[in-house]
Amino acid sequence: MHIPAGFYPEWLTMLGNIIAIPVILIAIWRTETRFWSGWSEGLQVASIFIALSALYMLQADIKPGMAIHWLGVMLTVMMVGPWTAIIVLSSIHVFLLIAKDMGDISTLGFNISTSVLLPVLIATSVHLVFYYKFPRIVPVYFAKVGFGDLLCMLGVDAALTTCLILFSSYPTFHITQEFTIILALMGGMEAVISTWIVSGFILYFPDWLVTFNDEEYINGK
Numbered sequence: 001m002h003i004p005a006g007f008y009p010e011w012l013t014m015l016g017n018i019i020a021i022p023v024i025l026i027a028i029w030r031t032e033t034r035f036w037s038g039w040s041e042g043l044q045v046a047s048i049f050i051a052l053s054a055l056y057m058l059q060a061d062i063k064p065g066m067a068i069h070w071l072g073v074m075l076t077v078m079m080v081g082p083w084t085a086i087i088v089l090s091s092i093h094v095f096l097l098i099a100k101d102m103g104d105i106s107t108l109g110f111n112i113s114t115s116v117l118l119p120v121l122i123a124t125s126v127h128l129v130f131y132y133k134f135p136r137i138v139p140v141y142f143a144k145v146g147f148g149d150l151l152c153m154l155g156v157d158a159a160l161t162t163c164l165i166l167f168s169s170y171p172t173f174h175i176t177q178e179f180t181i182i183l184a185l186m187g188g189m190e191a192v193i194s195t196w197i198v199s200g201f202i203l204y205f206p207d208w209l210v211t212f213n214d215e216e217y218i219n220g221k
Contacts, residue, residue: 008110008167016110020090023117027086032210035084044208045088048076053092057100071156073119074126074148075194078211079201082124089116114160119152126151127211136217138202145198146191153187 035041052072076085090112096102103111126148134140157180164175201208 007107008163012163012167013107013110016107016113018109020109020112020117024086024090024112027083027090030083031087032081032084035080040207045080045084048079048088049092049095052076052089053095056092056096056102071115071119071152071190072194073116073152074123074145075197077120077123077127077148078145078198078209081210082120085120085123086116089120114156114163118159119156122152122155123148131211138217141202141212141217142195142199146195149191149194150187153183153190157183157187 035045055072073085073089076089079085080088093103093108093112093116097105097108126144130140130144130148134144160183161175161180164170164179165172168175198209202212206212206214
């Protein structure tokens with residue numbers, strides 16, 4: 001999500017900036033160093049960065065100057081864990097701001113808070129609930145990814161729709177028609193595609209999923 005400067009009240013964008021900075025610093029401290037030191041793990045992070053950067057450039061514009069894009073957060077969390085996911089996804093926002101002029105420096109923290117931190121929180125919560133409350137079998141893992149993807153999109157959709165209605169001058173009708181419905185539909189599309197992708201990883205590259213253990217999920221709980 002890329003929100004231009006002046007679209008929301010200054011205090012709201014500042015709040016997003018204030019939230020994003022310490023969380024990113026904590027993520028840098030808590031992330032697993034193997035993702036930055038190991039050859040295979042580094043390739044994994046680089047692949048996520050390149051793939052999502054390309055997808056984020058395929059955006060749907062919403063006047064005046066807003067843009068939505070494929071989040072891909074649930075799958076990223078499943079592949080590298082929440083802390084590394086925060087670093088990778090936040091880096092993509094910074095990269096697109098610098099390289100493609102997408103967004104604004106004054107709203108960068110707000111965009112990261114809404115499009116990275118919020119869905120990472122939802123994705124991690126879904127993962128933990130499924131892990132501890134449901135059987136640890138492959139079909140449940142598939143369901144977790146699809147359901148989590150959908151909840152990530154709906155959560156961001158609900159949060160930003162609320163902010164738009166309460167704090168922007170954009171007409172409510174256009175908010176629901178040009179933003180809310182579009183993002184909700186994207187959630188269903190992403191849930192299906194991410195489930196396909198994760199099934200391929202389980203078959204051919206299970207080591208690329210830090211939340212998946214062959215023996216644990218194949219043998220069941």
